[in-house]
Amino acid sequence: MTTFHSQVIAILPKLRVQALSLTRNRAAAEDLVQDAVCNALAAQDSFIPGTNFSAWMHRILRNRFISDLRKRRDTTDIDDVPAASFATNPTHEDNLALKDLSMALSRLPADQREALVMVVVQGMSYEALAEATGCAVGTAKSRVFRARRQLEAWMTGDLPANDKLRVKVSALRAAMDARQRSGQRGEDLLG
């Protein structure tokens, strides 16, 4: 028999992905997962065995994120979290494109970013996403669709002339190109 605690342990990797998609920061994501687990353990009597544990757990994490955000709102702007927090292995051949994607992801609204990651990375259906995020299926679809469309617009250069992201990306690309033309490596620019 799968116990409540075994289910909590099994879902931890997915909670980490959800937490990172919301916070955009690895340390904050780890804290969020731990806080959500504490909330779930405290509320385990309210979970009805046989119902959707995954959705129940994802909602707890999401609610904790929103609750923390409200508490911090007076002092912290979530959009001030560094965009580079998503960046992973800097030696990867696609690192410049990943850096672009990381920055673009950071600019998406948190609910769109979360929806996109849960569908694309976790392989969730729209129905499962809706249940895990407490919204209608149409809203879940809309969030994913808008996220994809916005990212495509940003990544393919369909941006306003004064867009800060494009300015940053253009500057980074120019610096990388200059390094390559002079035979230098440009990986340090991505750190």
Add this chain to the structure above:
Amino acid sequence: MNRGPGGEQPDPPNSDAPEDETAFGLWLRRGLHQLFDDVANEPIPEELLRLIEDDRDKTQS
């Protein structure tokens, strides 16, 4: 694009399938996996596992 407060008006894609098989969709999927897969695959911190196991012991005793 119709984007009201919160951007919540449904503006659904044509397909019910979450997969996006366009060139950009495939590139995006690959990029997102590169950004997020290692987070999912990292070892779970001992402290967190201990927290869960301690609670399991407590509720079973």
